[in-house]
Amino acid sequence: MRPPPHLLEVDDLSPAELAEVLDLSDDPSPPQALNGKGMALLFEKPSARTRHSMEMAVVQLGGHPVSVAAAEVGIDERESAEDVARTLACFHAAIGARVKSHSLLERMATVSSVPVVNMLSDQAHPLQALADLLTVKQEFGEISGCRIAFVGDANNVSRSLAIGAGLAGAQFVISGPPGYQFDRDDLDRIAATGIAAEVVDDPIEAVAGAHVVYTDVWVSMGEEAQASEKVDAFASRYSVNEALIGQADADAIFLHCLPANPGQEASEEVLYGPQSRIWQQAENRMHAARGLLAWLLGVT
Numbered sequence: 001m002r003p004p005p006h007l008l009e010v011d012d013l014s015p016a017e018l019a020e021v022l023d024l025s026d027d028p029s030p031p032q033a034l035n036g037k038g039m040a041l042l043f044e045k046p047s048a049r050t051r052h053s054m055e056m057a058v059v060q061l062g063g064h065p066v067s068v069a070a071a072e073v074g075i076d077e078r079e080s081a082e083d084v085a086r087t088l089a090c091f092h093a094a095i096g097a098r099v100k101s102h103s104l105l106e107r108m109a110t111v112s113s114v115p116v117v118n119m120l121s122d123q124a125h126p127l128q129a130l131a132d133l134l135t136v137k138q139e140f141g142e143i144s145g146c147r148i149a150f151v152g153d154a155n156n157v158s159r160s161l162a163i164g165a166g167l168a169g170a171q172f173v174i175s176g177p178p179g180y181q182f183d184r185d186d187l188d189r190i191a192a193t194g195i196a197a198e199v200v201d202d203p204i205e206a207v208a209g210a211h212v213v214y215t216d217v218w219v220s221m222g223e224e225a226q227a228s229e230k231v232d233a234f235a236s237r238y239s240v241n242e243a244l245i246g247q248a249d250a251d252a253i254f255l256h257c258l259p260a261n262p263g264q265e266a267s268e269e270v271l272y273g274p275q276s277r278i279w280q281q282a283e284n285r286m287h288a289a290r291g292l293l294a295w296l297l298g299v300t
């Protein structure tokens with residue numbers, strides 16, 4: 001039997017498949033792809049947007065979401081991650097997991113007979129990138145040719161966005177302090193999409209001419225021990241304020257995956273100002289999740 005498709009990183013989709021997922025995300029009458037079937041949603045880390053957008057996407061596809069804190073399941077304690085995946089596949093048409101270590105997702109996907117979806121790992125946040133690209137498409141009509149400037153950490157969110165941007169034909173530039181930039185493997189993986197990422201130290205150079213200015217927290221979940229070191233490295237040069245976004249294209253929009261620390265990686269004026277599309281972007285998490293699930297289940 002052919003293995004099911006999974007989404008552990010955006011480049012699990014080809015450029016054509018990504019375009020198809022984004023088209024499905026905008027479909028006002030989604031197919032009832034789940035039709036009474038379940039989806040298991042496992043969380044090793046907290047979530048607001050991901051849990052609610054996934055649950056509602058499953059409902060809109062005619063399915064039933066079952067969200068569980070991973071601690072209740074006891075992954076690799078009560079039983080192995082592999083046996084958890086095999087067990088959940090007995091009851092559910094798909095499995096979503098938010099994990100501390102990306103390798104846990106890979107282990108589950110290796111044995112799962114149903115699609116496994118990355119709901120955020122230390123490495124990647126592909127569902128966020130899908131919603132981000134959907135927001136760019138809604139704003140500018142097409143993604144191809146847009147210039148996306150990410151000011152901040154080379155983390156799960158910027159990595160998935162850079163890969164997704166490349167697949168969709170957009171330019172991606174990232175600006176952060178030395179030591180917190182993409183490594184060679186990241187840059188090679190992004191370049192494999194056909195569009196290499198630009199890396200610059202200077203945030204003003206990064207946002208010049210950008211259509212999208214994006215940032216995320218400087219300290220991600222699980223990095224609490226490095227918090228003061230990271231805040232010192234980023235502050236205040238890499239904070240997106242009105243002066244910085246003023247250097248971007250006049251019609252530029254501001255995006256943030258949320259949750260945010262107002263006054264740190266972005267000022268309140270930018271987060272809640274006229275260029276911000278953060279709530280449209282948050283709502284798009286649900287539409288993008290629905291489009292992705294409809295696609296994954298449609299090809300299963």
Ligand code: CP
Pocket residue numbers: 046047048049050051120128257258259
């Ligand atoms: N952006 C995002 O993934 O939000 P949550 O952590 O609240 O799910």
Ligand code: NVA
Pocket residue numbers: 120155156157216217219220221257258259
């Ligand atoms: N980079 C952040 C994203 C949260 C949605 C984190 O991993 O905590």
